[in-house]
Amino acid sequence: MKKRFLLVNPWIEDVSAYDYWLKPLGLLYISSMLENMGYDTFLIDNLDRFDPEMTEKYGSPKTSYYSTGKFKKTNIRNPQCMKEYKIPRSLKRYGFPEELFREKLRRYKNVDAIFVTSMMTYWHYGVSDTIRVIREELGDKKIILGGVYATLLPDHAKRYSGADFVSPGTGCLPLKNALNYLQIDGEIDPQWFHKMEPSYEKYSSNRVIVITSSTGCPFRCVYCSGWKLWEGFTQKNPESVVDFIQSIIEKYNSQEIIFFDDALLIGNVFKNILKLIIKRKIKTRFHLPNGIHVRFIDKEMAELMKEANFKTIMLGYETSDPELQKATGGKVTDSLFIRGVSNLKDAGFKTDEVSAYIMANLPDQREKDVYNAIEKCVELGILPKINEFTPIPGTEQFNDLVNRGWLNKDIDPLLLDNSILPYWWEYGFSAETVQNIKNYSNKKRRVFLDEK
Numbered sequence: 001m002k003k004r005f006l007l008v009n010p011w012i013e014d015v016s017a018y019d020y021w022l023k024p025l026g027l028l029y030i031s032s033m034l035e036n037m038g039y040d041t042f043l044i045d046n047l048d049r050f051d052p053e054m055t056e057k058y059g060s061p062k063t064s065y066y067s068t069g070k071f072k073k074t075n076i077r078n079p080q081c082m083k084e085y086k087i088p089r090s091l092k093r094y095g096f097p098e099e100l101f102r103e104k105l106r107r108y109k110n111v112d113a114i115f116v117t118s119m120m121t122y123w124h125y126g127v128s129d130t131i132r133v134i135r136e137e138l139g140d141k142k143i144i145l146g147g148v149y150a151t152l153l154p155d156h157a158k159r160y161s162g163a164d165f166v167s168p169g170t171g172c173l174p175l176k177n178a179l180n181y182l183q184i185d186g187e188i189d190p191q192w193f194h195k196m197e198p199s200y201e202k203y204s205s206n207r208v209i210v211i212t213s214s215t216g217c218p219f220r221c222v223y224c225s226g227w228k229l230w231e232g233f234t235q236k237n238p239e240s241v242v243d244f245i246q247s248i249i250e251k252y253n254s255q256e257i258i259f260f261d262d263a264l265l266i267g268n269v270f271k272n273i274l275k276l277i278i279k280r281k282i283k284t285r286f287h288l289p290n291g292i293h294v295r296f297i298d299k300e301m302a303e304l305m306k307e308a309n310f311k312t313i314m315l316g317y318e319t320s321d322p323e324l325q326k327a328t329g330g331k332v333t334d335s336l337f338i339r340g341v342s343n344l345k346d347a348g349f350k351t352d353e354v355s356a357y358i359m360a361n362l363p364d365q366r367e368k369d370v371y372n373a374i375e376k377c378v379e380l381g382i383l384p385k386i387n388e389f390t391p392i393p394g395t396e397q398f399n400d401l402v403n404r405g406w407l408n409k410d411i412d413p414l415l416l417d418n419s420i421l422p423y424w425w426e427y428g429f430s431a432e433t434v435q436n437i438k439n440y441s442n443k444k445r446r447v448f449l450d451e452k
């Protein structure tokens with residue numbers, strides 16, 4: 001009999017969370033790889049706000065900005081680490097109510113194994129709770145955990161997640177190791193990224209589609225784990241990217257296409273994608289929420305993005321301090337930032353379409369630096385967006401903080417969550433300082449948006 005696999009996107013457990021176009025892209029590729037081997041796959045995405053059973057039982061999701069919106073949330077008990085550090089926030093579970101998740105699981109009692117993915121390391125309680133519920137419903141079926149948390153903290157995941165097998169890594173390696181563990185045959189095409197597409201047919205509603213045209217990043221920012229997760233930098237053929245976009249729009253009438261690449265603008269691939277979108281007259285909205293490299297936005301790139309109907313452009317600015325820009329990886333300078341933003345403005349992008357990420361609470365950062373960066377955005381006529389620093393295990397920055405004695409390497413990853421860190425970490429900004437910065441930035445944003 002054909003092997004059957006259940007794929008699960010776990011709950012998020014955090015003090016806050018928002019569906020800013022989150023999709024388990026890796027899991028959707030795993031689904032394609034398994035189907036390519038002739039196996040059957042089924043998906044439960046606990047974070048799918050548009051799931052028909054969810055909307056029927058609990059009401060339609062409230063959507064705001066281009067189909068983004070709030071997840072359904074459930075209050076849960078704070079874990080011991082939050083109590084110990086006296087964190088004055090409450091942990092919540094975001095996604096399907098437990099009852100709905102259990103109901104869905106009961107339909108898959110005859111699967112051969114369950115693959116669970118993971119994202120942020122500080123969301124690990126959501127992963128272990130998801131696995132506990134799967135175990136309670138599906139008994140002794142093997143549960144495999146992969147994804148970012150499993151890759152960055154495999155030992156932690158082995159100890160606390162409750163999975164039978166933790167399979168770290170990216171690409172086809174974690175699936176290969178998982179199939180070996182399960183003693184199931186299967187050859188994975190090493191060219192999977194060029195030949196396969198994520199299995200969006202597993203969803204009932206596909207108004208939002210997240211894609212990536214590349215894996216990896218050639219930059220080496222000290223606070224980022226993105227470049228470490230992938231070996232090298234790989235880009236797809238522009239034709240195949242646009243073929244996929246065209247096919248999903250025809251099939252699902254998708255309204256929002258999101259590029260989630262870490263390094264989208266490198267080389268000519270993206271320009272060629274844009275030219276094809278324009279040439280084929282593809283009509284939809286495009287978004288870039290991942291902090292693109294402003295240094296690569298020349299006049300032609302900006303004009304092509306405008307013509308192709310890009311609606312959200314998030315730039316990676318991070319800090320206005322030249323020393324800190326250099327020390328954290330040198331991906332941007334003020335002159336590159338000014339030039340890139342001017343090209344976007346000249347191409348006709350409005351203030352509310354372009355934002356820049358500014359990091360707050362970076363080690364060795366002065367408060368003044370954050371305010372200067374906000375002012376720089378205002379001066380250039382774009383929106384500032386504060387991104388609070390999280391030390392990510394395995395990054396250069398994390399290791400440096402451990403070496404300085406500023407962090408314990410075995411700390412519960414939840415305490416490193418950017419919304420929790422300022423409440424206890426004595427080497428960074430206080431929670432009050434971070435809140436003041438955010439209020440100031442929001443005030444500036446509102447002025448711009450009200451003027452619109």
Ligand code: SF4
Binds near residue numbers: 217225227331
């Ligand atoms: S450029 Fe972006 S993805 Fe690349 S290493 Fe820096 S922060 Fe990470």
